[in-house]
Amino acid sequence: MTDLTTSQPVLELSAEFRGETITPQDPDFDRARAVYNGGIDRRPAVIVRPTGAADVMDAVNYARTAQLPLSVRCGGHSIAGTSICEGGVLIDLSSLKGVHVDPDRGTALAQAGVLWGEYDRETQLYGRATPGGRVTTTGLGGFTLGGGYGWLSAKYGLTCDNLVAADIVTADGRLVHVSEDQNPDLLWGLRGAGANFGVVTSYELRVHEIPPLLLAGMLVLPNQDAGGFARAYRDHVEQAPDELGTGMVTVLAPPEEFVPPELVGKPVVALVVAYVGDPAEAVEAVAPLRELAAGGVDLLQPMPYTALQAMIDGFAPKGWLNYHRGMHLSRLSDDVIDDYLEVGKTIHSPMTQGVMFRNGGAISRVPEDATAAGHRAAPYMAHPIAAWNTPDQTDYEMDWVRRFSAAVEPDRTGGVYLNFEPGTTTADVVSGFGEDKYARLVALKDQWDPTNLFRSNHNIAPTGWEPVTIPQQATR
Numbered sequence: 001m002t003d004l005t006t007s008q009p010v011l012e013l014s015a016e017f018r019g020e021t022i023t024p025q026d027p028d029f030d031r032a033r034a035v036y037n038g039g040i041d042r043r044p045a046v047i048v049r050p051t052g053a054a055d056v057m058d059a060v061n062y063a064r065t066a067q068l069p070l071s072v073r074c075g076g077h078s079i080a081g082t083s084i085c086e087g088g089v090l091i092d093l094s095s096l097k098g099v100h101v102d103p104d105r106g107t108a109l110a111q112a113g114v115l116w117g118e119y120d121r122e123t124q125l126y127g128r129a130t131p132g133g134r135v136t137t138t139g140l141g142g143f144t145l146g147g148g149y150g151w152l153s154a155k156y157g158l159t160c161d162n163l164v165a166a167d168i169v170t171a172d173g174r175l176v177h178v179s180e181d182q183n184p185d186l187l188w189g190l191r192g193a194g195a196n197f198g199v200v201t202s203y204e205l206r207v208h209e210i211p212p213l214l215l216a217g218m219l220v221l222p223n224q225d226a227g228g229f230a231r232a233y234r235d236h237v238e239q240a241p242d243e244l245g246t247g248m249v250t251v252l253a254p255p256e257e258f259v260p261p262e263l264v265g266k267p268v269v270a271l272v273v274a275y276v277g278d279p280a281e282a283v284e285a286v287a288p289l290r291e292l293a294a295g296g297v298d299l300l301q302p303m304p305y306t307a308l309q310a311m312i313d314g315f316a317p318k319g320w321l322n323y324h325r326g327m328h329l330s331r332l333s334d335d336v337i338d339d340y341l342e343v344g345k346t347i348h349s350p351m352t353q354g355v356m357f358r359n360g361g362a363i364s365r366v367p368e369d370a371t372a373a374g375h376r377a378a379p380y381m382a383h384p385i386a387a388w389n390t391p392d393q394t395d396y397e398m399d400w401v402r403r404f405s406a407a408v409e410p411d412r413t414g415g416v417y418l419n420f421e422p423g424t425t426t427a428d429v430v431s432g433f434g435e436d437k438y439a440r441l442v443a444l445k446d447q448w449d450p451t452n453l454f455r456s457n458h459n460i461a462p463t464g465w466e467p468v469t470i471p472q473q474a475t476r
């Protein structure tokens with residue numbers, strides 16, 4: 001039997017627990033507790049690495065009985081740091097890596113610790129894909145349970161729209177199957193607010209056939225008439241087919257071979273483009289964008305889906321300090337374009353990016369009340385990403401995100417995408433879902449987690465409980 005902590009009353013995990021436990025005395029503890037956002041510095045009392053659902057049940061029962069804080073981690077990409085608690089039990093799902101694709105059924109079954117790069121590698125073998133993370137190291141867990149926007153989303157919806165079924169360990173330590181037929185209300189909640197209801201141990205996700213090669217890549221504008229370019233981009237994508245996934249980015253041009261020396265280190269406007277369909281049709285669909293970027297850098301080429309999915313990995317180093325936002329926009333007006341581009345010119349850090357995602361398509365055809373994930377009608381999402389690696393840059397970078405947010409304010413719907421938010425008050429959580437859905441989520445929480453055991457998240461408090469708010473993360 002394992003004595004899990006030194007600082008808490010000695011409780012014992014089930015004798016049958018097969019996984020690993022790591023305590024602060026362990027030489028590997030600091031590596032094991034590290035998360036993506038280097039600004040998050042928390043020390044759980046114990047890190048538990050289950051080998052399967054039975055171990056997860058033991059860990060949940062242990063945390064509940066010991067009355068210890070509990071957190072659950074898949075890829076550890078939560079910018080708000082919700083996947084790691086101080087002084088409690090961290091259920092680290094990273095040893096649960098199985099992915100099984102069933103092409104006849106059109107789904108893939110993935111265990112709870114799988115990252116997007118790992119998942120895509122397996123589904124690609126069958127010529128299939130699920131809309132998923134645009135960086136390979138992001139976890140399936142927090143991503144899917146919080147909504148999930150990927151390059152395929154305009155064509156195939158949010159990741160949570162593709163969630164067919166799940167197994168989940170609930171607060172009372174039971175393993176529950178969730179699907180359209182079994183516990184459909186809980187499936188509704190898992191599709192966007194899933195971190196609140198238990199520990200999901202496996203996901204069944206729809207997989208879609210995709211061509212072996214997709215026309216995708218990046219266009220970097222020549223350093224002129226960014227306003228004209230951004231307006232023309234907007235006008236093009238608003239009538240483009242769902243196959244075209246895009247995002248506009250303001251960033252410092254990286255010191256890469258393909259970047260003309262005079263642009264390196266300068267603020268530029270770039271487009272990331274992915275056409276999910278026949279590359280021959282794609283040539284026509286992207287031609288106007290290519291024309292707009294003529295004289296700049298054109299890196300569009302046919303590539304496997306896994307290459308597209310890894311394309312921006314270099315802009316996502318683990319351990320840098322991070323501060324992000326995710327704000328839904330009802331339109332992209334000329335004035336907001338101009339202000340967004342102005343703020344882009346003030347980027348200081350090589351990893352800071354001002355992203356403007358085009359959404360719409362299949363995302364917006366799912367009825368708003370069909371899933372907990374919301375704000376489906378919003379055609380754009382403004383996503384400032386500040387990432388820096390020395391604490392003396394902190395004030396500048398956080399202020400840059402605030403200036404970016406002020407620039408897009410006139411076009412905001414008021415809704416936020418919680419998966420991109422750095423901290424949340426109850427009002428923020430409500431604006432992540434909308435008031436009606438929030439009320440429905442509270443009722444679901446009353447049913448499945450009435451004592452708020454799962455509260456290290458963008459918290460939906462059960463009736464009678466104070467919601468747990470997350471301060472906007474101060475950084476080390």
Ligand SMILES: Cc1cc2nc3c(=O)[nH]c(=O)nc-3n(C[C@H](O)[C@H](O)[C@H](O)COP(=O)(O)OP(=O)(O)OC[C@H]3O[C@@H](n4cnc5c(N)ncnc54)[C@H](O)[C@@H]3O)c2cc1C
Nearest residue numbers: 072074075076077078082083134139141142143149199200
């Ligand atoms: C570099 C980077 C790129 C990103 N790209 C995108 C993008 O393209 N599109 C997009 O929509 N979002 C994107 N995000 C945001 C991303 O969706 C969230 O950060 C998401 O929470 C990451 O999931 P994770 O499993 O890695 O996170 P974690 O930090 O491990 O978990 C996040 C939350 O989910 C909970 N959770 C995780 N697994 C489970 C489980 N099995 N059961 C219950 N709760 C669980 C955790 O407790 C925590 O509250 C990105 C983030 C980063 C840092």
